[in-house]
Amino acid sequence: MSDGTFCSSCRTPIAIDCDEAGVRLPCPNCGALYRTVQISIVETLHALDGTGMKVKRPRVKKPILEQFDKPSYSHSRKEYVRHVRVIDREEDKYLEMVSPYGSEEAIHHCEEPLSQHVGHGSAKSQKATADQRKVSDFTPQRIDGEGADEGASSEP
Incomplete structure (x- = not known):
C-alpha cells in the first residue's frame, strides 16, 4: 500500500480530509471519521569493513x-x-x-x-624534539630559596 490518508474502517483512500473550516469530512464509502495516515521511510546503508x-x-x-x-x-x-x-x-x-x-x-x-x-x-x-627542550626548563627550583645558584644571594 502506498503512502497517504486512509479510512480506518474500510481502508478507502481519502484525498480531502477536511473542509475549508477545518472540519473532518466523513469517508465517502462508509461515513466513518477515523483516519489512518501511512508514511514510508526508506534509508540506504553502506557498510565497509576491514x-x-x-x-x-x-x-x-x-x-x-x-x-x-x-x-x-x-x-x-x-x-x-x-x-x-x-x-x-x-x-x-x-x-x-x-x-x-x-x-x-x-x-x-x-x-x-x-x-x-x-x-x-x-x-x-628524536633529536629534533630533544633540541627543542632547554636544560634550564628542567632545573629544579626550591620554594624556600635554598639551593639557588652559588654566589647568588636570596636577600635583595
Whole structure:
C-alpha cells in the first residue's frame, strides 16, 4: 500500500480530509471519521569493513609483521577510501596504498625497504624534539630559596 490518508474502517483512500473550516469530512464509502495516515521511510546503508593482523614472536618487542586493509575517511575527498599498509620487519618491506573504493586509481602509493622509510610515525627523529627542550626548563627550583645558584644571594 502506498503512502497517504486512509479510512480506518474500510481502508478507502481519502484525498480531502477536511473542509475549508477545518472540519473532518466523513469517508465517502462508509461515513466513518477515523483516519489512518501511512508514511514510508526508506534509508540506504553502506557498510565497509576491514581486516588487520599482527604476527609476534616470543621475546621480540615489536611485531615482525603488521598488516591492515581498512576504510579510512579522507577529509580532502569527503569520502571513505581503502587504506592498505604492510610492515614486514623480517623482509625489510614497507607498503602503503590509499585508493577510492571501487577504483584502481591510487591516491597514495609508497613501497620501499622499511629501513629507508624514515621521518614517519615512530621513525621520526628524536633529536629534533630533544633540541627543542632547554636544560634550564628542567632545573629544579626550591620554594624556600635554598639551593639557588652559588654566589647568588636570596636577600635583595
